[in-house]
Amino acid sequence: xxxxxxxxxxxxxxxxxxxxxxxxxxxxxxxxxxxxxxxxxxxxxxxxxxxxxxxxxxxxxxxxxxxxxxxxxxxxxxxxxxxxxxxxxxxxx
Amino acid sequence: xxxxxxxxxxxxxxxxxxxxxxxxxxxxxxxxxxxxxxxxxxxxxxxxxxxxxxxxxxxxxxxxxxxxxxxxxxxxxxxxxxxxxxxxxxxxxxxxxxxxxxxxxxxxxxxxxxxxxxxxxxxxxxxxxxxxxxxxxxxxxxxxxxxxxxxxxxxxxxxxxxxxxxxxxxxxxxxxxxxxxxxxxxxxxxxxxxxxxxxxxxxxxxxxxxxxxxxxxxxxxxxxxxxxxxxxxxxxxxxxxxxxxxxxxxxxxxxxxxxxxxxxxxxxxxxxxxxxxxxxxxxxxxxxxxxxxxxxxxxxxx
Numbered sequence: 407x408x409x410x411x412x413x414x415x416x417x418x419x420x421x422x423x424x425x426x427x428x429x430x431x432x433x434x435x436x437x438x439x440x441x442x443x444x445x446x447x448x449x450x451x452x453x454x455x456x457x458x459x460x461x462x463x464x465x466x467x468x469x470x471x472x473x474x475x476x477x478x479x480x481x482x483x484x485x486x487x488x489x490x491x492x493x494x495x496x497x498x499x
Numbered sequence: 500x501x502x503x504x505x506x507x508x509x510x511x512x513x514x515x516x517x518x519x520x521x522x523x524x525x526x527x528x529x530x531x532x533x534x535x536x537x538x539x540x541x542x543x544x545x546x547x548x549x550x551x552x553x554x555x556x557x558x559x560x561x562x563x564x565x566x567x568x569x570x571x572x573x574x575x576x577x578x579x580x581x582x583x584x585x586x587x588x589x590x591x592x593x594x595x596x597x598x599x600x601x602x603x604x605x606x607x608x609x610x611x612x613x614x615x616x617x618x619x620x621x622x623x624x625x626x627x628x629x630x631x632x633x634x635x636x637x638x639x640x641x642x643x644x645x646x647x648x649x650x651x652x653x654x655x656x657x658x659x660x661x662x663x664x665x666x667x668x669x670x671x672x673x674x675x676x677x678x679x680x681x682x683x684x685x686x687x688x689x690x691x692x693x694x695x696x697x698x699x700x701x702x703x704x705x706x707x708x709x710x711x712x713x714x715x716x717x718x719x720x721x722x723x724x725x726x727x728x729x730x731x732x733x734x735x736x737x738x739x740x741x742x743x744x745x746x747x748x749x750x751x752x753x754x755x756x757x758x759x760x761x762x763x764x765x766x767x768x769x770x771x772x773x774x775x776x777x778x779x780x781x782x783x784x785x786x787x788x789x790x791x792x793x794x795x796x797x798x799x800x801x
Contacts, residue, residue: 421710423702426684426749428601432589435603461603463552468593469586479583 408443411451415440430467431457433477441472505630507615512630514541515619519636534643534650538616538724542731545612546739552605553739557747560599566591599749613728620724624651650724662723669726670718674711676733680740681707687754688744 419436422428429435439454446453453472461467471477518537519528526532563570569591577584592598622629623640632640643650648665649657657663685703718726748754 420702420706423706425681426601426688428603428606430592430598430600430602432585458603458607463555463602463605465598465602466593466596467589467598467600467602469589479580479586482582 408447411443412440415443430461430465431470432468433471435461438470438472441477445472503611504615504618507611508619508632509630511541511612511615512619512632514544516631516636529639529643531644531646531650534640534724535645535727538620538650538727539731541616542728542735545609546732546735549605552601556599556601557743559597560749561747562595562597563599566595566597616728617721617725620651620722623724624653624656624722645723645727648723650727651722653722654719665723666718666721666726669723669730670715672730673718673726673733674714676730676737677714678707678711680733680737681710683737683740683744687757688740688749688752 415436422436427434431438433441435454435458438457439450442450442453442457444450450472457470469478475481515537518540519533522533522536526536570588573584573587573591577587619629619632621627622632623637626637626641628634628637641649641651646661646665648659648662652659652662654663654666654670681703685707721729744752744754745758748758
């Protein structure tokens with residue numbers, strides 16, 4: 407099921423790539439859905455649905471990650487740093 | 500799914516029957532013109548209902564010119580980190596409560612409407628009632644013709660030459676309008692992409708040619724009525740986009756630059772006396788000069 411969902415989302419993304427970007431959030435609804443479903447399965451579907459409902463003409467959008475501490479740019483950077491320093495430590499020892 | 504789709508069948512068939520009732524005295528109850536127009540009318544009603552949302556979006560796109568300096572600053576600051584760049588951009592929009600993007604829900608909400616129409620029209624072909632499409636309306640719609648082809652028949656399901664001809668023309672029209680709409684958007688309507696977006700540009704090009712082909716393949720299974728609906732929607736989308744690209748293009752796009760040039764040219768020709776009166780040509784410089792004030796004014800309006 408997860409793989410079917412991922413394929414469907416991929417197809418939608420390929421299609422929407424040729425249209426104007428439309429999502430009010432970052433990451434986009436489809437990107438959010440892919441992460442949420444992959445990470446949380448059925449609960450992820452509900453999360454993605456709720457996100458799409460929130461992405462309506464009256465919302466202000468914004469930055470909205472599935473898990474901020476895992477997915478945000480800052481989180482990613484700190485992860486790279488820790489693994490890098492870890493590697494250095496291992497190398498030293 | 501029934502609990503979502505049943506009301507949609509009722510709404511879609513209700514609108515069709517409503518328009519049919521209004522137009523019957525003009526074109527006749529069993530006329531193909533009446534039935535074709537009631538399908539087209541469905542598009543007109545749906546798209547007209549969406550116009551306020553569209554205007555709202557265009558307005559906030561306009562407000563974006565005021566944020567142009569901040570956006571440029573963000574782009575420069577995080578030019579090596581696309582993710583951070585996008586995050587900061589979204590934060591900026593949210594802070595100013597102006598988001599130029601259309602949002603996902605409306606487009607996705609249209610899919611069930613399409614599906615409902617498809618089911619209602621397919622019901623006509625197979626003599627199955629849906630919502631208000633029943634009884635005499637069902638039999639009347641079943642024999643209604645669009646340029647000689649019954650609106651409930653499909654390319655693959657019919658042996659009549661006229662059905663094949665009409666469906667092929669409609670599919671060609673659908674593909675052509677989709678193609679030109681996308682092409683127009685890509686060449687004129689979107690901000691220019693830098694080299695780092697080359698892959699996306701490539702993907703867009705593939706899609707540009709792939710989608711008309713997909714339409715052609717799937718179109719042979721669709722009743723003429725659905726093809727009428729689809730063609731009308733495409734025509735509307737094209738017209739709407741044409742208007743926006745001419746009058747209200749996205750900042751940063753080639754069409755926007757062209758409009759700026761035209762306005763500058765016009766302002767030059769009209770001379771100094773009109774420079775105070777005509778608002779449009781001075782619009783951007785004014786906003787760029789003092790970006791705090793217009794921003795506040797916009798907040799208060801909401």
